[in-house]
Amino acid sequence: MNASAFRRRFLAAFCVLLAALPLLPVPEFWITQANYIGLYTLVVIGLVLLTGIAGLTSFGQAAFVGLGAYTAAYLTLTYGVSPWLTVFVGLAITAAVALVLGWITLRMSGHYLPLATIAWGLSLYYLLGNMEALGKYDGLLGVPAMRFFGLELNTGRHFFYLLWLIVVLAAVGLTHLLDSRTGRALRALKGGVTMAEAMGVDTFRYKVTAFLIAALLASVSGWLFAYFQRSVNPSPFGLKMGIEYLFMAVIGGVGHVWGALAGAAVVKILEDQLQAWLPRLMGSSGNYEVIVFGILLVLVLKYARDGVWAFIEQRLPRVRRAVDWHDAPALPERPRPAPGQVVLDVRTVRKEFGGLVAVNDVSFQVRSGQIMGLIGPNGAGKSTTFNLLTGVLASTRGEVQLMGERIETLPSREIARRGVARTFQHVKMIPAMTVLENVALGAHLRGHAGVARAMLRLDRAEEKRLLREAERQLVRIGMAERMHELAGNLALGPQRLMEIARALCADPTLLLLDEPAAGLRLKEKEGLAQVLRQLRDEGMSILLVEHDMDLVMGLVDRIVVMEFGTKLIEGSPQEVQASPAVRAAYLGTEH
Amino acid sequence: MDLSIASILVLDGATNGAIYALMALATVLVFAVTRVIFIPQGEFVAYGALTLAMLQLGKVPGTMWLMLGLALLVAALDAAHRLRAGVAPAQLALGAGKTLLLPAAIGAVTWWAAPRQLDLVLQSVLTLAIVTPIGPLVYRLAYQSLADATVLVLLIVSVGVHFALTGFGLVAFGAEGFRNPSFWDARFSVGALSLSGQAIIIFTVSVALMLALWLFFERTLYGKALRATAVNRLGARLMGISTTGAGQLTFALAAFIGALSGLLIGPTTTLFYDSGFLIGLKGFVAAIFGGLSSYPAAALGAVFVGLLESFGSFWASAFKEVIVFTIILPVLLWRSFQHPHDDEEE
Numbered sequence: 001m002n003a004s005a006f007r008r009r010f011l012a013a014f015c016v017l018l019a020a021l022p023l024l025p026v027p028e029f030w031i032t033q034a035n036y037i038g039l040y041t042l043v044v045i046g047l048v049l050l051t052g053i054a055g056l057t058s059f060g061q062a063a064f065v066g067l068g069a070y071t072a073a074y075l076t077l078t079y080g081v082s083p084w085l086t087v088f089v090g091l092a093i094t095a096a097v098a099l100v101l102g103w104i105t106l107r108m109s110g111h112y113l114p115l116a117t118i119a120w121g122l123s124l125y126y127l128l129g130n131m132e133a134l135g136k137y138d139g140l141l142g143v144p145a146m147r148f149f150g151l152e153l154n155t156g157r158h159f160f161y162l163l164w165l166i167v168v169l170a171a172v173g174l175t176h177l178l179d180s181r182t183g184r185a186l187r188a189l190k191g192g193v194t195m196a197e198a199m200g201v202d203t204f205r206y207k208v209t210a211f212l213i214a215a216l217l218a219s220v221s222g223w224l225f226a227y228f229q230r231s232v233n234p235s236p237f238g239l240k241m242g243i244e245y246l247f248m249a250v251i252g253g254v255g256h257v258w259g260a261l262a263g264a265a266v267v268k269i270l271e272d273q274l275q276a277w278l279p280r281l282m283g284s285s286g287n288y289e290v291i292v293f294g295i296l297l298v299l300v301l302k303y304a305r306d307g308v309w310a311f312i313e314q315r316l317p318r319v320r321r322a323v324d325w326h327d328a329p330a331l332p333e334r335p336r337p338a339p340g341q342v343v344l345d346v347r348t349v350r351k352e353f354g355g356l357v358a359v360n361d362v363s364f365q366v367r368s369g370q371i372m373g374l375i376g377p378n379g380a381g382k383s384t385t386f387n388l389l390t391g392v393l394a395s396t397r398g399e400v401q402l403m404g405e406r407i408e409t410l411p412s413r414e415i416a417r418r419g420v421a422r423t424f425q426h427v428k429m430i431p432a433m434t435v436l437e438n439v440a441l442g443a444h445l446r447g448h449a450g451v452a453r454a455m456l457r458l459d460r461a462e463e464k465r466l467l468r469e470a471e472r473q474l475v476r477i478g479m480a481e482r483m484h485e486l487a488g489n490l491a492l493g494p495q496r497l498m499e500i501a502r503a504l505c506a507d508p509t510l511l512l513l514d515e516p517a518a519g520l521r522l523k524e525k526e527g528l529a530q531v532l533r534q535l536r537d538e539g540m541s542i543l544l545v546e547h548d549m550d551l552v553m554g555l556v557d558r559i560v561v562m563e564f565g566t567k568l569i570e571g572s573p574q575e576v577q578a579s580p581a582v583r584a585a586y587l588g589t590e591h
Numbered sequence: 592m593d594l595s596i597a598s599i600l601v602l603d604g605a606t607n608g609a610i611y612a613l614m615a616l617a618t619v620l621v622f623a624v625t626r627v628i629f630i631p632q633g634e635f636v637a638y639g640a641l642t643l644a645m646l647q648l649g650k651v652p653g654t655m656w657l658m659l660g661l662a663l664l665v666a667a668l669d670a671a672h673r674l675r676a677g678v679a680p681a682q683l684a685l686g687a688g689k690t691l692l693l694p695a696a697i698g699a700v701t702w703w704a705a706p707r708q709l710d711l712v713l714q715s716v717l718t719l720a721i722v723t724p725i726g727p728l729v730y731r732l733a734y735q736s737l738a739d740a741t742v743l744v745l746l747i748v749s750v751g752v753h754f755a756l757t758g759f760g761l762v763a764f765g766a767e768g769f770r771n772p773s774f775w776d777a778r779f780s781v782g783a784l785s786l787s788g789q790a791i792i793i794f795t796v797s798v799a800l801m802l803a804l805w806l807f808f809e810r811t812l813y814g815k816a817l818r819a820t821a822v823n824r825l826g827a828r829l830m831g832i833s834t835t836g837a838g839q840l841t842f843a844l845a846a847f848i849g850a851l852s853g854l855l856i857g858p859t860t861t862l863f864y865d866s867g868f869l870i871g872l873k874g875f876v877a878a879i880f881g882g883l884s885s886y887p888a889a890a891l892g893a894v895f896v897g898l899l900e901s902f903g904s905f906w907a908s909a910f911k912e913v914i915v916f917t918i919i920l921p922v923l924l925w926r927s928f929q930h931p932h933d934d935e936e937e
Contacts, residue, residue, distance in 0.1 A: 057747070059750070115919070123912070247750075286766055294755030
């Protein structure tokens with residue numbers, strides 16, 4: 001039995017067990033517990049996406065639950081609206097709030113979102129507790145039970161099926177999402193925005209998307225909560241609960257969808273035990289369990305940051321992706337420029353940092369089918385030039401044209417869209433994804449499937465085309481046999497080659513390589529030179545920033561030498577090597 | 592609203608604003624030096640006020656036991672750590688002694704002084720002595736080994752510490768609220784304006800503390816070392832500045848500022864074991880005015896938050912917390928337009 005079949009049976013067994021639970025003579029107490037665990041899991045699944053995958057976090061999820069719950073309770077009690085409609089009203093309100101919060105905070109550093117969600121969680125709590133129409137701190141009582149085709153879901157056992165059906169669907173949907181074009185883009189957010197933007201990912205939009213999905217899941221949980229509890233009041237939607245949701249996510253394992261279930265179950269059961277035992281121990285009543293939770297949270301972050309699910313995950317066989325894309329049609333490619341045509345035209349580009357002129361009116365051209373080397377001593381402004389060309393930094397003045405179109409004012413992802421692909425001086429990748437998936441991220445702009453199609457697995461045809469392209473590029477650079485390894489397990493040399501494959505996956509007109517040979521061994525350097533020559537022969541244009549003179553001189557067609565931000569000389573390797581000015585720049589002058 | 596009500600509200604808002612300013616300064620300080628978003632800052636306010644309340648009742652405050660317990664834990668952990676590194680037993684004992692000496696001395700003094708119900712000022716000094724060491728001890732236990740983790744992880748740790756410290760507050764002080772006696776009962780009338788002695792003390796101490804902090808950072812080597820750590824941790828380490836020491840010193844300052852704030856507002860309102868959280872968060876909202884990095888902007892923001900709160904409670908008392916915490920959204924929006932590239936990579 002292969003690994004993925006094993007996992008499918010594991011999931012099937014879990015579902016059967018779930019379905020059988022209410023039919024067994026289990027005490028009502030445990031059914032209620034299981035229902036609460038389900039309600040929490042739904043919220044925590046959203047936090048896994050937000051925190052574990054996208055590297056953002058929120059303490060305000062409980063407030064979104066409250067939004068869903070209050071909307072449902074109020075509409076049902078006041079206007080008699082059917083539960084099957086209130087859910088959509090709740091989702092709409094939640095989406096509006098989440099979009100506003102996200103729109104305001106997500107363009108800034110990562111810690112502004114959690115801070116804003118703390119404020120939002122507190123505000124909503126006091127708002128709910130002071131509104132006459134919502135029954136102030138007493139809340140809304142007597143919410144009627146849900147009806148499902150005439151069947152009244154008025155007991156925990158009846159409610160159990162609806163709730164857990166939604167939980168399992170949410171978990172499976174999110175698992176599908178993570179294994180898709182959108183999922184790769186979401187994972188790329190965690191390592192900072194530069195790499196993701198260079199792959200053409202609109203990081204702001206994806207951050208908002210992650211926050212929105214998490215908020216909507218919380219809202220659904222609140223909707224269910226209202227009809228399960230049959231009453232709502234502000235206390236389960238306060239900041240304390242918001243923090244507890246995050247606590248569940250961390251305990252369960254913030255990187256795994258099923259960790260949400262583990263975390264919710266562990267925390268709920270632990271909380272009940274502590275609430276029963278601690279007040280007896282202390283001799284008075286009170287929320288003493290927060291001490292244990294607080295300390296536990298710190299200990300988990302210190303010693304087991306992957307949470308409970310990581311221990312289970314280690315014992316499950318690792319799934320190797322089935323190769324099923326060989327019959328997929330190839331992705332369309334850009335028209336190639338004619339050999340010798342000017343691809344990149346840099347005209348008197350300048351960058352000033354305050355009084356420092358880092359790049360001083362530099363001009364050069366890169367032609368199709370040519371490797372251009374950009375060299376110079378440390379501090380010459382090579383990396384700054386590179387960042388100007390890729391849109392990471394904005395130039396002070398000057399012009400950059402790609403195939404005749406001005407690009408110097410465009411953001412990274414728009415430059416990527418126009419056919420410039422790059423690698424990084426310090427490798428930027430997603431260590432927890434396989435080599436193949438990392439490379440497929442490079443083809444982000446060549447796919448279109450979004451969140452909904454990914455969750456419903458309607459994106460498989462496109463996904464096959466993307467993976468086929470990723471494999472093709474890995475074959476091209478000679479790394480095909482390592483595509484199923486985790487990228488984080490690769491040595492530096494293969495990591496750099498993987499970055500080149502990822503860049504090639506974008507079907508670029510121009511390839512920008514930032515010190516690709518740094519830290520490579522001799523054999524690896526020779527392999528790299530071989531790959532680059534082969535790419536040039538296939539008609540690729542390459543701009544190379546590099547320190548390794550042996551590599552540069554034996555490989556490139558033309559060289560630009562920079563010193564102190566200024567272009568010193570441009571010419572063939574022989575001309576540059578013969579130039580006294582270059583020698584002076586590198587070695588100093590004799591007097 | 593007439594002028595006299597307005598002036599009362601302004602005075603009230605400014606008094607609270609002074610406390611929020613102290614909170615905001617501590618928040619900015621801790622974030623700058625250690626990158627920790629210190630959610631539990633407010634807990635030290637409650638600890639300060641309620642420790643004094645316990646001493647007033649002639650009881651040994653539970654915070655003393657917390658401080659001693661944390662010190663013992665730190666000593667034990669350090670000893671275990673050094674034992675594994677192969678340090679000689681004599682040195683081991685010396686190290687543990689160093690950690691425990693000051694807490695033990697403070698504990699002994701508290702034990703002796705508590706039933707004697709000393710003068711209010713002496714009890715206040717003792718309160719500061721009990722609460723301040725909790726700061727660096729918490730840093731050592733919760734944050735030190737995670738010093739290089741991301742801001743996000745440190746933030747989640749902060750939430751855990753907040754939970755734990757609030758819970759300990761409940762154990763130490765019970766669920767009952769306390770209001771401390773005023774340090775200065777005098778009242779002054781200037782026209783329609785009535786100024787209490789306590790308000791004057793709050794203003795004076797807040798301004799004095801800000802001045803002292805300014806002098807500390809501008810004029811002393813320790814202060815400069817902290818600033819260097821705030822700018823670049825690795826660079827500071829290469830200059831021989833202990834970033835661990837900087838973290839502990841920062842947390843000591845934060846705890847001291849918190850406890851002092853607690854002493855200052857103790858006489859103006861009834862405080863419970865969990866009251867500090869909201870006070871600390873209002874300091875936070877103020878700190879966000881300056882993007883968690885500018886001290887003057889944070890102080891101004893604090894006064895604004897104080898005024899907003901006092902006028903809010905006049906016009907819509909039930910919604911004053913909603914108003915105060917919702918103001919963070921327009922502030923963040925304004926900042927995101929002011930600093931569109933405020934996005935460092937982690």
